[in-house]
Amino acid sequence: MAGLSLVQHIILEQRRAPEASGEFTLLLNDIVSACKAIAHEVNRGGLAGNLGIAGSENVQGEVQKKLDIITNDIFIRSLEWTGHLAAMASEENDEIIPIPAHYPRGKYLICFDPLDGSSNIDINLSVGTIFSVLRAPDGIAEPSEADFLQPGTRQVCAGFCVYGPTTLMVLTTGNGVNGFTLDRDVGEFILTHPDMRIPEDTAEFAVNMSNRRFWEEPVRRYVDECMLGLDGGREKNFNMRWVASMVAEVYRILVRGGIFMYPYDTKSPGKGGKLRLMYEANPMSFIVEQAGGASSTGRERILDIRPEHVHQRVPVILGSKNEVDRVVSYHGQHRA
Ligand code: AHM
Ligand code: MG
Numbered sequence: 001m002a003g004l005s006l007v008q009h010i011i012l013e014q015r016r017a018p019e020a021s022g023e024f025t026l027l028l029n030d031i032v033s034a035c036k037a038i039a040h041e042v043n044r045g046g047l048a049g050n051l052g053i054a055g056s057e058n059v060q061g062e063v064q065k066k067l068d069i070i071t072n073d074i075f076i077r078s079l080e081w082t083g084h085l086a087a088m089a090s091e092e093n094d095e096i097i098p099i100p101a102h103y104p105r106g107k108y109l110i111c112f113d114p115l116d117g118s119s120n121i122d123i124n125l126s127v128g129t130i131f132s133v134l135r136a137p138d139g140i141a142e143p144s145e146a147d148f149l150q151p152g153t154r155q156v157c158a159g160f161c162v163y164g165p166t167t168l169m170v171l172t173t174g175n176g177v178n179g180f181t182l183d184r185d186v187g188e189f190i191l192t193h194p195d196m197r198i199p200e201d202t203a204e205f206a207v208n209m210s211n212r213r214f215w216e217e218p219v220r221r222y223v224d225e226c227m228l229g230l231d232g233g234r235e236k237n238f239n240m241r242w243v244a245s246m247v248a249e250v251y252r253i254l255v256r257g258g259i260f261m262y263p264y265d266t267k268s269p270g271k272g273g274k275l276r277l278m279y280e281a282n283p284m285s286f287i288v289e290q291a292g293g294a295s296s297t298g299r300e301r302i303l304d305i306r307p308e309h310v311h312q313r314v315p316v317i318l319g320s321k322n323e324v325d326r327v328v329s330y331h332g333q334h335r336a
Contacts, residue, residue, distance in 0.1 A: 003192065004191040005190055006032055006189040006190075007025070007028070007188075009178065010025050010029075023108075034075045034078035035161040036187065038129055039163050042067065042121075051065075051067070051121065051122050058092050058094075060091075065118050068118055071129065072090055075090070075114045075129070076097060079110065080099055080100060081100075083104035084106035084107075085105070086105050086107060086141075087099060087109055089112070089278065089310045090111075090112055091276060105141065109136050115128070116128050116246055120244060126163060126243065128245060128248070130279055130280055131283060132155050132157075132278065132286070133155065133157040135156060148307070151305060152282035152304070152305065155174075155286050158171075158284075160250065167182035168192075170196070170251065170254065170287060172286055172290040177287055179191075179192060193255075196291050198319065198320055198321070200321045202257035202259060203236055204257065205241075205260075206242050207219075207223060207240075207242065207262070208242055211265050215263055216298075219261065219330075222327045226240075246280060253319045257320045259317070263316070264297070264315040271313045272312070272314055273297070273314045281302050281316050282302065282303065284316070285302040285316075289303065294328075295318035295324065296318070296327070297317065299328075
């Protein structure tokens with residue numbers, strides 16, 4: 001018998017909340033459709049002429065790949081007309097994306113990265129879509145950037161899709177974390193990984209080691225100790241992974257534990273980190289915490305940050321709780 005589909009799962013959750021109007025379920029259905037269409041384009045790759053650079057830069061000054069633009073368009077076109085959103089924010093758009101005047105408005109806001117891990121597009125490694133759903137403030141017809149600047153604790157839902165050997169969707173609505181695999185034969189995401197939990201301990205870390213000289217002392221200390229393994233103070237050997245796709249790293253951590261770090265570095269002064277708070281760090285932190293893990297900048301819980309800009313960057317340290325706590329304690333000791 002086929003398992004429960006993602007939409008069935010959400011409808012069952014909705015029935016447990018009798019005050020729910022069903023609008024959120026419909027929004028999620030739209031997101032699922034968008035991700036299925038993106039999975040299709042990513043999968044066709046070179047066959048559809050989708051690989052390579054587009055010849056433009058995004059708001060962050062990053063070279064855009066053709067698929068960055070194609071997937072951003074798919075996400076926007078799939079969601080703008082349905083009447084469940086008040087506005088959108090994308091990694092690929094400098095400004096907030098309004099809902100065109102001729103479409104109805106809804107009560108939700110969405111922040112998204114349509115294709116995370118862009119550097120992996122042309123080399124056939126996993127990439128993904130990350131999204132975060134917030135409520136639009138009451139009585140606001142045309143939300144502005146200020147209406148998006150809510151801390152991560154206010155997220156209604158967060159999720160990501162990984163386009164890898166299989167296409168997977170991971171989702172939380174604040175009630176644990178579930179993983180769904182796209183069954184291409186029936187065109188549905190099927191619940192394959194119910195109630196994902198991150199082990200508290202791990203012997204696996206993920207960090208871009210080439211940035212070591214730009215890190216702060218607490219992160220250098222932690223990673224150096226991992227590298228020393230049995231011969232150092234930790235008295236156990238660690239393994240290292242770096243896919244350079246946050247979606248793949250977080251998925252791995254959800255399945256078998258680990259710690260992922262894109263910490264503060266001095267490589268790009270004034271930026272505060274590489275990853276973006278509102279459509280990378282916040283949704284991933286919500287998911288990781290809901291699965292029993294932890295997420296911090298090293299100095300504060302990511303979900304508590306009061307955002308200042310939609311494209312704000314933050315240091316990210318997340319995953320197995322005991323390891324994240326250790327890195328945070330090193331930051332505290334360094335300050336003291
Ligand atoms: P992107 O949104 O432009 O793809 O950047 C985010 C990605 C993350 O998925 C990944 O963890 C990181 O950038 C990799 O960065 P680096 O190439 O510096 O190792
Ligand atoms: Mg990204």
